[in-house]
Amino acid sequence: MCGIIAVADSRNAVPLTATGLFALQHRGQEAAGIVASDGSRLRVLTGLGLVDEAFPEGSLKALTGSYAVGHTRYATSGDGDLRNAQPLVFEHVHGPLAIAHNGNLTNARTIRKKLETRGAIFRTSSDSEVIIHLTARHPGPIEDAVIAALRQVEGAYSCLFLTPTKLIAVRDPLGFRPLVMGRIGKARVFASETTALELLGARFERELEPGEMVIVEGGRLRSLKPFPAHGRSAFCVFEKVYFARPDSVFGGRTVQTDRQALGAELAREMSEIAADIVVPVPDSGVPHAMGFSRASGLPLEVGLVRNHYIGRTFIQPGQAARDMAVRLKLAPVASVLKKKRIVLIDDSIVRGTTSRRIIGLLRRAGAREIHMAIASPPIVAPCFYGIDTPSRAELIAATRSREAIRRFLGADSLTYLSIDGLLRATGGTAKDTCTACFTARYPTPIVDFEEPGLIGSEAGGPAADQKARDARDQARDADEEDIYI
Numbered sequence: 001m002c003g004i005i006a007v008a009d010s011r012n013a014v015p016l017t018a019t020g021l022f023a024l025q026h027r028g029q030e031a032a033g034i035v036a037s038d039g040s041r042l043r044v045l046t047g048l049g050l051v052d053e054a055f056p057e058g059s060l061k062a063l064t065g066s067y068a069v070g071h072t073r074y075a076t077s078g079d080g081d082l083r084n085a086q087p088l089v090f091e092h093v094h095g096p097l098a099i100a101h102n103g104n105l106t107n108a109r110t111i112r113k114k115l116e117t118r119g120a121i122f123r124t125s126s127d128s129e130v131i132i133h134l135t136a137r138h139p140g141p142i143e144d145a146v147i148a149a150l151r152q153v154e155g156a157y158s159c160l161f162l163t164p165t166k167l168i169a170v171r172d173p174l175g176f177r178p179l180v181m182g183r184i185g186k187a188r189v190f191a192s193e194t195t196a197l198e199l200l201g202a203r204f205e206r207e208l209e210p211g212e213m214v215i216v217e218g219g220r221l222r223s224l225k226p227f228p229a230h231g232r233s234a235f236c237v238f239e240k241v242y243f244a245r246p247d248s249v250f251g252g253r254t255v256q257t258d259r260q261a262l263g264a265e266l267a268r269e270m271s272e273i274a275a276d277i278v279v280p281v282p283d284s285g286v287p288h289a290m291g292f293s294r295a296s297g298l299p300l301e302v303g304l305v306r307n308h309y310i311g312r313t314f315i316q317p318g319q320a321a322r323d324m325a326v327r328l329k330l331a332p333v334a335s336v337l338k339k340k341r342i343v344l345i346d347d348s349i350v351r352g353t354t355s356r357r358i359i360g361l362l363r364r365a366g367a368r369e370i371h372m373a374i375a376s377p378p379i380v381a382p383c384f385y386g387i388d389t390p391s392r393a394e395l396i397a398a399t400r401s402r403e404a405i406r407r408f409l410g411a412d413s414l415t416y417l418s419i420d421g422l423l424r425a426t427g428g429t430a431k432d433t434c435t436a437c438f439t440a441r442y443p444t445p446i447v448d449f450e451e452p453g454l455i456g457s458e459a460g461g462p463a464a465d466q467k468a469r470d471a472r473d474q475a476r477d478a479d480e481e482d483i484y485i
């Protein structure tokens with residue numbers, strides 16, 4: 001998770017980049033930053049919080065130049081403090097160099113340890129700094145140094161590098177994270193999602209291909225394919241399920257449309273639906289519920305209202321406080337829900353704790369039956385490529401049977417979408433999509449995380465003794481009500 005954007009060859013590079021960051025705010029809310037080049041120097045400004053908090057009125061005047069790179073940060077690797085806010089700027093053997101990175105490397109810790117034992121001193125705890133250290137060990141020029149560095153890392157990266165005279169945009173060979181390019185007149189724009197181009201009035205040109213590097217220098221653009229071909233790509237399907245903005249377009253398909261298709265596919269897969277209404281969990285489940293409603297013929301009702309003025313849920317210890325946090329965010333509409341048989345739609349279940357509280361709210365509001373329907377498959381494995389998922393132990397579907405999850409949620413029934421349905425609805429195939437969170441099949445080695453028992457087993461392996469697991473789960477439900485918080 002993180003949003004990146006760059007504008008090259010524009011007098012308005014800095015204000016355009018800052019504006020574009022607003023369209024990438026959903027990709028990261030912990031910090032934001034912009035680096036600009038005036039042709040000889042790089043100047044950077046970073047701040048904690050949302051884009052408008054990070055750049056107080058007037059602060060961007062300190063940045064000038066016709067090249068700029070911006071970043072919104074969601075910490076999936078490294079601490080959430082300002083030190084790790086990107087773009088990171090370094091003075092090294094090749095001169096000033098900035099990096100803005102979206103994605104997670106899966107061998108950064110291993111490389112970092114090696115470099116540290118040879119005397120390297122790191123300034124941040126971010127995996128992106130490993131790339132910079134590797135570039136400094138190459139004689140250059142800078143694009144060759146970047147290629148040499150990226151050939152040594154594994155995992156997910158869509159990156160923007162800035163020197164005083166060059167912008168380099170690059171996508172990892174499997175293309176886990178998105179990166180698109182467009183134009184405003186002569187200016188070039190690169191961004192994580194097309195919604196940022198739309199906001200700036202830029203014309204969409206194309207997505208960078210997996211493994212492509214584009215260099216903008218002196219008003220000209222060069223494209224290279226510097227990495228060995230993998231014979232497949234691995235675009236993150238969770239971008240389509242949950243993470244990306246619904247108005248963004250990937251591979252010619254609008255995310256909103258794919259989400260509706262996920263809901264429609266789910267309705268087709270549910271054999272019998274004895275219910276009165278379809279209710280989305282707002283906001284993430286709304287398009288999925290629209291698709292479900294259309295395909296099933298059941299009316300869509302707003303049974304939950306979201307309060308948009310509550311910032312991030314302030315989670316306090318204790319059941320009562322946590323229930324209050326959910327009630328602050330979501331209010332049930334009792335007249336819609338009373339005595340109704342409800343299909344409750346959300347895009348995904350991670351720990352199950354939010355869904356459980358929402359079901360509690362609906363019951364207290366008088367719902368007769370609640371059938372939880374999830375428009376993606378069970379999340380059985382952590383993401384090592386940049387989506388914030390907890391460890392396997394905290395993923396409810398990695399450790400519990402379907403029936404145990406249903407009981408934990410307090411739903412009358414629980415249905416998930418199949419993997420085939422997921423791929424059908426999003427237009428993907430096993431050869432061009434990363435489904436690791438749903439299948440535990442990781443498209444790259446995950447060097448840093450290969451501890452025994454961390455990946456897969458119960459979800460992908462042979463079926464465990466179901467009765468024994470159910471009994472264990474039931475005992476755990478009773479003993480440790482809120483173990484997943």
Ligand code: AMP
Binds near residue numbers: 284346354356
């Ligand atoms: P829970 O019931 O606690 O598993 O929470 C499920 C909710 O979390 C769903 O509404 C999802 O849209 C949302 N969600 C899914 N993935 C993430 C994520 N990586 N970060 C934050 N929220 C997420």
